[in-house]
Amino acid sequence: MAGLPEGICYFPDYFDRKAQEQLVDDIRNIVREAPFYVPEMPRTGKPMQVRMSNCGALGWVTDKQGGYRYQPCHPKTGNPWPPIPAVLLRLWDAVAGFDAPPEACLINYYSDKARMGLHQDRDENEFSAPVVSVSLGDDCLFRIGGTSRGGPTQSVRLRSGDVITFGGPSRLLFHGVDRIYPSTSTLLKDGGRINLTLRRVTTKSG
Ligand code: SIN
Numbered sequence: 001m002a003g004l005p006e007g008i009c010y011f012p013d014y015f016d017r018k019a020q021e022q023l024v025d026d027i028r029n030i031v032r033e034a035p036f037y038v039p040e041m042p043r044t045g046k047p048m049q050v051r052m053s054n055c056g057a058l059g060w061v062t063d064k065q066g067g068y069r070y071q072p073c074h075p076k077t078g079n080p081w082p083p084i085p086a087v088l089l090r091l092w093d094a095v096a097g098f099d100a101p102p103e104a105c106l107i108n109y110y111s112d113k114a115r116m117g118l119h120q121d122r123d124e125n126e127f128s129a130p131v132v133s134v135s136l137g138d139d140c141l142f143r144i145g146g147t148s149r150g151g152p153t154q155s156v157r158l159r160s161g162d163v164i165t166f167g168g169p170s171r172l173l174f175h176g177v178d179r180i181y182p183s184t185s186t187l188l189k190d191g192g193r194i195n196l197t198l199r200r201v202t203t204k205s206g
């Protein structure tokens with residue numbers, strides 16, 4: 001798409017319908033082991049609007065006491081996160097341009113009314129690897145800003161199967177989800193949207 005900031009790569013329809021269905025099966029198996037939970041904002045403990053889980057060696061979590069962080073275990077069950085599905089490791093190899101695998105895959109579920117405010121992904125130690133993001137289910141209005149809060153923003157409508165990556169000069173751009181467009185996809189039987197975000201957390205040398 002024309003006009004996106006340098007370092008953002010947008011791959012509309014990266015996954016076809018069959019691949020999307022297989023990914024949803026993978027996610028279903030993951031959340032059977034690592035159930036969605038309600039994350040809390042640091043300090044206030046205010047619940048976020050999305051439901052979260054993770055797969056990979058590390059998962060991104062947030063709660064009132066501990067704030068934003070990565071940890072190897074599910075905060076409610078205490079079990080290690082399930083592994084990242086092979087199809088997502090292949091996606092990373094194909095689009096990330098980074099010679100070490102992702103360690104974290106955050107799984108966000110948005111119901112019809114859920115949103116996510118503008119934020120930066122900056123809890124990682126490795127910013128030379130991009131963030132690789134997959135959309136499944138209903139469309140969303142995705143907003144992209146600059147490297148400081150309050151600057152100009154632009155919006156992209158992300159659809160099921162789309163992949164977008166934030167790398168290089170775009171790695172620390174503010175971004176968020178303004179809205180979900182209900183009933184725009186038949187992929188998820190109860191509607192809503194799933195976003196998968198692959199990230200490298202530690203530096204390559206560890
Ligand atoms: C996120 O930034 O964690 C999620 C982005 C998205 O849902 O597309």
Ligand code: MN
Binds near residue numbers: 119120121175
């Ligand atoms: Mn983010």
